[in-house]
Amino acid sequence: MLAFGLSVATGIGGVSAGQSHGIAMHGAPALPADFTHMPYANPDAPKGGRLVQGVLGTFDSLNPLIVRGLAVQQIRGFVIESLMARGNDEAFTLYGLLAKTVETDDTRSYVTFRLDPKARFSDGRPVTAEDVLFSWALLRDKGRPNHRQYYSKVAKAEALDPLTVRFDFGGVQDRELPLILGLMPVLPRHAIDVATFEETSMTAPIGSGPYRVSAVKPGASVTLTRNPDYWGRDLPVNSGLWNFNEIRLDFYREANGQFEAFKRGLYDFRVETEPLRWHDGYDFPAARSGEVIRDTIKTGMPQPSEFLVFNTRRPVFSDVRVRQALTLLFDFEWINRNYFFGLYGRSAGYFAGSELSAYGRAADQRERELLKPFASQIPADILEGSYRLPVTDGSGRDRATLRSALNLLSQAGYDLDGTVLRQHTTRAPLSFEILVTTRDQERIALAFTRDLKRAGIEASVRAVDGVQFDQRRLGFDFDMIQNRYDQSLSPGNEQFFYWGSEAADHQGTRNYMGAKDPAIDAMIAAMLEARDHRAFVSSVRALDRTLMSGFYTIPLFNVQEQWIARWNRIERPEATALTGYLPETWWQRTRVPTQVIQ
Structure with missing residues (x-):
């Protein structure tokens, strides 16, 4: 078991900056502590329905945190959460998620996260400081190379109490480290077998996120079902997000077959990457009638x-x-x-x-x-x-x-x-x-x-x-x-x-x-x-x-723009995030006037 300290984190060689609702790489977070929702989300978006996404490729693992295998990347975020969440209208700013507050000093020689006492994994167990330290050590030793590289910079990690974790950096000059740790995925210590963690697995992971894996057809599809008991559904950072009751990922081995499936309405949206197809491939009945909508989005990001x-x-x-x-x-x-x-x-x-x-x-x-x-x-x-x-x-x-x-x-x-x-x-x-x-x-x-x-x-x-x-x-x-x-x-x-x-x-x-x-x-x-x-x-x-x-x-x-095609049964907010399209902010229309082409 971990030993809990009684002292309050004050930093190493610096003065505590105090607990905050967010942290920015440069400057201060744009949103105040009492913000109610992200500017690119619709807090009144209706809940319900299903979103089907067509994915080109295949998969042989549900663990996106290891090197082996081809993992379902959506597990990260939808099922497994991090301590903090990105503000997608800012260059690099994080707001509280599992961690209710964050604290560091001017030199960023340490960072302290205070967990939300309401945070729960999908099996009902609370998220604790032990889970955070376990996740940090596990990913440092057995995770993907980027996790091993980042997390090994931590000189000391300790639980100050059951809900507070502090990471000291031992003089490492890296102002991004507090944010890197804020994005660390948090795994349930009680549900992870360390000995087999690096092996590919089709076992549904337990996370604290808004969705749970409810069905898996190896290489073909994965279904995520919204957790009705999701602990963070009322957080401002989540307001207007995670609106679908079910998200199904259908995998296609070949690009033309994937596009033909979209034309038949077998999945709801696609990110187009082929100029020839965008230029003249959308001349089919549903596109001409307005059942399929094409969005051209200019982001504020470096162009892919x-x-x-x-x-x-x-x-x-x-x-x-x-x-x-x-x-x-x-x-x-x-x-x-x-x-x-x-x-x-x-x-x-x-x-x-x-x-x-x-x-x-x-x-x-x-x-x-x-x-x-x-x-x-x-x-x-x-x-x-x-x-x-x-x-x-x-x-x-x-x-x-x-x-x-x-x-x-x-x-x-x-x-x-x-x-x-x-x-x-x-x-x-x-x-x-x-x-x-x-x-x-x-x-x-x-x-x-x-x-x-x-x-x-x-x-x-x-x-x-x-x-x-x-x-x-x-x-x-x-x-x-x-x-x-x-x-x-x-x-x-x-x-x-x-x-x-x-x-x-x-x-x-x-x-x-x-x-x-x-x-x-x-x-x-x-x-x-x-x-x-x-x-x-x-x-x-x-x-x-x-x-x-x-x-x-x-x-x-x-690629100077994002090209998005979607069936009109799917709606999105009027405001677009700096980073571009975000399916987690979309929702299903309550009434769809046309029939899906079969």
Whole structure:
């Protein structure tokens, strides 16, 4: 059993900031302590009905907190809650959920959470400080790599009383840690077998969230049923959320079959990612009659971006000049016009369309100071903001970019031998494999191989199913893959997980590119130490410049809007969150005037 202390947490080397209803990464929470609901939720939304969501892929586990298996990600949030909940209208602010209050000091050397005494797991057992400490230790030792990395920074964790937990950081300079711990999923100590936690399982987990798993058809569907005794249903942070009595996740193995099922009304909404389909695929009776509604949503977030990722662990991609040359050979203009109807944009950076992006911006004085120790590896045009991705003539046979690419490849030790590009000394051809898992990925990869062949490069395309693709991606067993990076307006510790040097050697992280660059590590550290917004923005832009300078990826396109299609039996609030669409705020119409097409 845990020993409970009698003292009140006062911080280490600082003055207590007092208990608060929320915590922001920079500044103060936007909502006051007496707020009644989130601005993007409808507190009068009716309860009841069912939401059916079509999911592309499959699953073999109900535990999203471990590396093994393909888990149902919706378990996190719908079934398993965290100490605090995100405010989706702010860059990174948390409000009380399981934890009624949060406390830290000015230096954020510790954080204390006071649990809501009403908090209960779905089996009726109370949520206690013991459960919080158990969850922290379990995920630190056996959870996903990001949990292990974050939670291991805690120097000391203790229960001050049955409802109060304090984490001390022992001098670690990381202002995001209190928020990271606020998002920690809380698991029931009495219902977890530590010995088998890391194994995939179809056993319905016990959580404290608004839903319980009520039915599972392996690989096909999962049904979540709203818990009528949900402890947090009256919390302001939940007002207008979790409105459906039942949520069913139906899994589809193939994208076209998934879309056909939507047209027949077999599930309620879809997030469209295919421009061709969005452009002319919704000319079917239900869409023409208004039974299917199409929403175009502009968010305030960095635009999600697709990239072809070089695995720099492979010798063929170890030279930055080779990576830069292959970037030149990708004909975005031809692909955007012929495949995407010109609906996509393109940026070389990783925070496109936001104030955090360095692409097209000159570095400010603070950025230059941060980058000064690494000045030799930051090209002048990237520092000055004048670097631009190549713009071809859109013909698919642009000669200018081909000449530039061949010049870089020659500097890297490759020359054309007839129609084959070979290494000077070994005479080995420059060749590699592009691993894909969807038809859309395959189409882009095949177009790219055409461009590469003009430079004498032989690239093959291997299509695998989703399970194998994920296994090979997590194990870094590929030459090149397509990957989407989604960023927030408050990037933090997860950036180490994406491209930190330590993550490059740990399977299961998202450092697919294998980046090991002290400059990247230093910029992430500076970002985490930033105390005000201006310093934070400068450090993120400096990080963006180091990533661009490494040419670790080939930028494909940016998704500039969210495309949502829904049957009119589903309604959503008029206000949209900064982060975009949120199905947890939707509800079912009380009267549906038309019949579902079968």
